[in-house]
Amino acid sequence: MTKLPNQAQVVIIGGGIIGTSVAYHLAKLGWTDTVLLEQGQLSSGTTWHAAGLVGQLRSHANMTGLIQYSTELYSQLESETGLATGWNNCGSVSVARTEDRMTVLRRSAASARAQGIDIEVITPSEAAKLWPLMATDDLKGAVWLPGDGKANPTDLTQSLAKGARQNGVKVFEKIRVTNVETENGAVSAVVTEQGTIKTEYVINCAGQWARKIGQMCGVSVPLHSAEHMYIVTEQIEGVKPDLPVMRDPDGYIYFKEEVGGLVMGGFEPEAKPWGMDGIPDDFEFSLLPDDWDQFEILMENALLRVPALEQSQVRQFYNGPESFTPDNNFLLGEAPELKNFYVGAGFNSMGIASAGGAGRALAEWIVNGAPTLDLFPVDIRRFARFNNNPNWLHDRVKETLGLHYAMPWPNRELDTARPLRRSPLYAHLKDQGACFGSKMGWERANWFAKSAGKPETGYSFGKQNWFDDVKQEHDAVRNHVGIFDQTSFSKFLIQGRDACALLNRLCTREIDAEIGRSIYTGLLNEHGGYESDLTVMRLDHDRFLLITGSAQTTRDTDWISKAIEPDCHATLTDMSSAYSVLSVMGPKSRQLLERISDADFSNSGFPFATIQEIDIAYASCFANRMTYVGELGWELYVPTEFTVGVYEAIKQVGADLGLMDAGYYALEGLRLEKGYRAWSRELTPDINPYEAGLGFAVDLDKPSGFIGQDAVRAAKETGLLKNRIIQLTLDDPEIMLWSGELVLRNGIPIGEVRSAAYGHSVGAAVCLAHIHDDDGLPKDWLVSGDWTIDIAGQVVSATLHMRPAFDPKSERVRL
Structure with a gap:
């Protein structure tokens, strides 16, 4: 056995499919002074009992791209290493029992077209030809993805490990990590039961144990284990190796072929967290006890979908725990608490599909010192310290695991572990009929119940029950004055x-x-x-x-x-907890504020884009003349303890001016009418200011320079914009947009909707979309096109706006 080295450039903790993928890709990039440590045997933690499904399509194009790369890697790896991966490009079928689910599938098909994924919407009878054992009498339709497949998790892990070894990586099994040492805010060594390895980089790919490894060095890795169950049957007549993967999300179940039988598992609506007292270190190639009561809802649905199961013998019941995150996306990237400590964990039963692409992306991040593409949906920095609270994790993961196959309604909010972070106005807004959503733990008023009755969102793909109430809030801001609680800034x-x-x-x-x-x-x-x-x-x-x-x-x-x-x-x-933010917006905002403050709110006394410290009611605060809704208005940064008093004063003097509390749904429609961009949607690490339409916010010639200046200058000088953010409105005022829809020019896919809402001032759904063309997107080409949007299979005409659809000259913000 090779002796454990006392020094290495990189130490990877965890020998599952993610750890071996990162090791393989680091070696391919030339980083061969790498040690991989596995406390048991390779794949012995979670990987070995994974179902091995590889479905390509995700809601974010870059996440889809990671899995597309995985399928390419898995199909070629055997020829490189000589070890089989079990990759089978058998395709997949997803079926719909309801019209709403069929809408989801049609939306998925449009999204797939936007991302270049081969997909076909098919009838129940066509689905039956692909999956003959399936009962189809209750189905509304299905989609067929020929590029999907399945792999053998253990074989795949061994093949990746061999590829890593062939390129110089040292792989050690039966080596348990006991500590991660740090020095001057960076990792310095990994301590094991068999010695210490000095190192520059540590990569935490420890699966269920990743949170524990993070705690060794003060890093939050918010994941929690939950039981995940499936059965394997004996051979069933008609089940062949090329049988596609089949998913029935309305029944919470999936199927795949295995040795002539079927694997059937799923994601029950009420999940079962596990390991509250810690994960045993020696939980190697281990399973939990069978739980047929927990599995019952899946079994009942499976018998409805595949009647042949009733006569089949169950060869084995697998109950293998896996780690899940609070939002069903995995964790990737450098931990913000500790330099050179990277995480690749929490794959939410999608590790086999994601491992190839995620391993390459993390390796590139480490080698380059920054991500090579937009990875925010999985960036570990999307979470805060409180997200690592074990009680919060337990309750939230129980819900998110159960949402794997739940209806992905537009604006769907999670219900568990709430309310958590509350602004000083939470109780007041609740009394006003606020229906709250949650972002980064903050309770935020999405809308206020008036005609809708109870402040409860009725989900649908059409106009939801809050539509008319939000219209009132929207109109108040456009014509009178509204107040937004934006304390979560x-x-x-x-x-x-x-x-x-x-x-x-x-x-x-x-x-x-x-x-x-x-x-x-x-x-x-x-x-x-x-x-x-x-x-x-x-x-x-x-x-x-x-x-x-x-x-x-x-x-x-x-x-x-x-x-x-x-x-x-x-x-x-x-300073996020030190100040609340009250945004007073609308043509009568100046009149309102003058009633409770002696400050000069005139254009000359308080110009646009300036901030002043003012007295307001009995308090003092900062007032910033800025807007995200396209109206005259001020953002008030109020010390937390004075917030309620200032809010009450504003409400007291604003009634005759038409003052109305407004929420984030109204704000979204208001900002999209103006074409205001939002980070992580329109503004991403892949989009430069000129592509975003924000060239005015770049001072290319400022003496100090800035990070990215050379790249931005080159983009401006070439004038070739391969990406653009554009504004579109639907020509049919009755149809809603929700984001993710396919955008077409002259009938040819060109991009996707990034943000959408109903623009009550323009009388139609309005969106900001990202479009791409390698040959460039000049203005004359844009305006000469016929624009449409595919909304769940219905192609709807749209109007392109080269200037904002509402107040194109921005005259209202400077009233």
């Missing part, structure tokens, strides 16, 4: 002698402006893509307040902190 204070220089290096705009300026800007990566967009407010010569999105707190903290060099005299402080 992330808020940072950057101060110190070098604060201005630091921000100028990070931001696309010139930050060295007069005190009191409020500056909308982007933070870019070296490729010129968006890492964030935010507002920078200069409070003093060495003090700045930054406002960014609710979900970006951890990510933006990490990005900015890493830019602060050791000799830089600047500090970053998260």
